[in-house]
Amino acid sequence: MTTFRKFTQMPRKFKNARIIGIDPGYDRLGVAVIEKSLNENKVIFSDCLISNRKETLAERITYLGEEISKIIKKYKPTVLAIEKIFFNENQKTALAVAELRGAIVYEGAKNGVKIFEYTPLEIKVAVTGYGRADKKQMISLIPRLVKLPNKPKRLDDEFDAIATAITCLAREKLSYPHH
Amino acid sequence: MTTFRKFTQMPRKFKNARIIGIDPGYDRLGVAVIEKSLNENKVIFSDCLISNRKETLAERITYLGEEISKIIKKYKPTVLAIEKIFFNENQKTALAVAELRGAIVYEGAKNGVKIFEYTPLEIKVAVTGYGRADKKQMISLIPRLVKLPNKPKRLDDEFDAIATAITCLAREKLSYPHH
Numbered sequence: 105m106t107t108f109r110k111f112t113q114m115p116r117k118f119k120n121a122r123i124i125g126i127d128p129g130y131d132r133l134g135v136a137v138i139e140k141s142l143n144e145n146k147v148i149f150s151d152c153l154i155s156n157r158k159e160t161l162a163e164r165i166t167y168l169g170e171e172i173s174k175i176i177k178k179y180k181p182t183v184l185a186i187e188k189i190f191f192n193e194n195q196k197t198a199l200a201v202a203e204l205r206g207a208i209v210y211e212g213a214k215n216g217v218k219i220f221e222y223t224p225l226e227i228k229v230a231v232t233g234y235g236r237a238d239k240k241q242m243i244s245l246i247p248r249l250v251k252l253p254n255k256p257k258r259l260d261d262e263f264d265a266i267a268t269a270i271t272c273l274a275r276e277k278l279s280y281p282h283h
Numbered sequence: 284m285t286t287f288r289k290f291t292q293m294p295r296k297f298k299n300a301r302i303i304g305i306d307p308g309y310d311r312l313g314v315a316v317i318e319k320s321l322n323e324n325k326v327i328f329s330d331c332l333i334s335n336r337k338e339t340l341a342e343r344i345t346y347l348g349e350e351i352s353k354i355i356k357k358y359k360p361t362v363l364a365i366e367k368i369f370f371n372e373n374q375k376t377a378l379a380v381a382e383l384r385g386a387i388v389y390e391g392a393k394n395g396v397k398i399f400e401y402t403p404l405e406i407k408v409a410v411t412g413y414g415r416a417d418k419k420q421m422i423s424l425i426p427r428l429v430k431l432p433n434k435p436k437r438l439d440d441e442f443d444a445i446a447t448a449i450t451c452l453a454r455e456k457l458s459y460p461h462h
C-alpha cells in the first residue's frame with residue numbers, strides 16, 4: 105500500500121522563479137530577467153531602453169513604465185529588484201529618477217510582483233564580495249554567476265540590471281510556487 | 284438658403300473641461316476635481332486619502348496610485364494638475380514624495396490625461412495674487428474662485444488640491460472637447 109502510494113503520488117512540479125532586475129534611469133534604463141531553476145540561474149532577457157530626450161519627463165516616464173509593463177506581462181516575474189537612489193550633487197536628477205522609480209515600482213506592484221530595493225553598495229558586494237570593486241570588475245564576474253545567452257553587445261545599463269537581479273537571488277529566499 | 288442652413292446647423296455641444304488637482308503626500312494626499320463650464324467653476328469632488336503607515340512605501344504608493352486611478356476613471360478629467368516638489372531639508376522625504384508623484388503622473392498619462400505641474404509659489408500667486416500669503420489666507424479665498432458644495436469638513440490637503448486645480452484653470456487654455 106505504501107509502495108503503491110509512493111508510485112501514484114505525482115512529483116511536485118515547480119515553476120522556476122523569475123526576477124526582473126532594473127537599473128533606473130530616464131535617459132537609459134537597464135532591464136533584465138533572470139530565471140532561477142534548481143540547476144542554474146539564467147538571463148532570459150536583457151535590454152537597455154532609451155527614452156526620447158525631446159519629450160517631457162512625464163512622457164519619458166510613461167514610455168519607460170509602459171515598456172516595463174509589457175516585459176512584466178511577457179516574462180511574468182514574481183519579483184522585481186530595483187536599485188535604490190543615493191543622493192548625489194544633482195538633486196534635480198535625483199528627483200527625476202525617484203519619479204521614474206515610483207512609476208516602475210507602482211507598475212510592478214499593480215501586477216502582483218514583489219518589490220526589493222538595493223543600494224549600489226549592496227549590489228556591488230553581492231556580485232563581487234567587495235564594496236570597492238569598479239564597474240569593469242563587476243561586469244567580468246557576472247558570467248560566473250549567471251548563464252548569459254549569446255548577444256552581440258550588452259550595454260553597462262543591462263549589466264547593472266543583471267547585477268541587481270543577482271543581488272536579489274543572493275539575498276532573498278525566493279519561493280518556487282507550484283503550477 | 285443661408286437661413287435654412289443656419290437653422291439646420293446643430294449648435295456645437297461642449298463637454299465641460301474637468302481638472303483633477305493633486306497635493307501629493309504619502310501620509311495624506313489631497314485630491315479634487317473641478318468642472319469648468321461656461322458659467323462657473325465648481326468643485327465636484329474632493330477628498331484626503333490617507334495611507335497606512337504600517338505598510339512599506341511601495342505599498343502605500345500603490346494604494347494611493349490605485350485610488351487616483353479609480354477617481355480618474357469615475358470623473359474622467361482631461362487634465363491633471365499636481366504640485367511640484369521643492370527641496371526641503373529632509374531629502375529622504377523629498378525622494379519618497381517624488382516616487383509617489385511619478386506613480387501618479389504615470390497613472391494619469393496612461394489614462395490620456397494631460398499633466399501640468401506647479402510650484403507652491405505659483406499656486407499661491409494664482410489663488411491669492413500674492414506670493415507671501417499664508418495657508419489661512421489662501422483657504423479663505425478659495426470659495427470666491429470656485430463653487431464649493433456643502434461638506435461638513437475639508438482638510439487642508441483638500442484645499443491644497445483645489446488650489447492646484449484652480450492654478451491650472453487660471454494659467455492654461457483648457458479646450459472644451461465636444462461629445
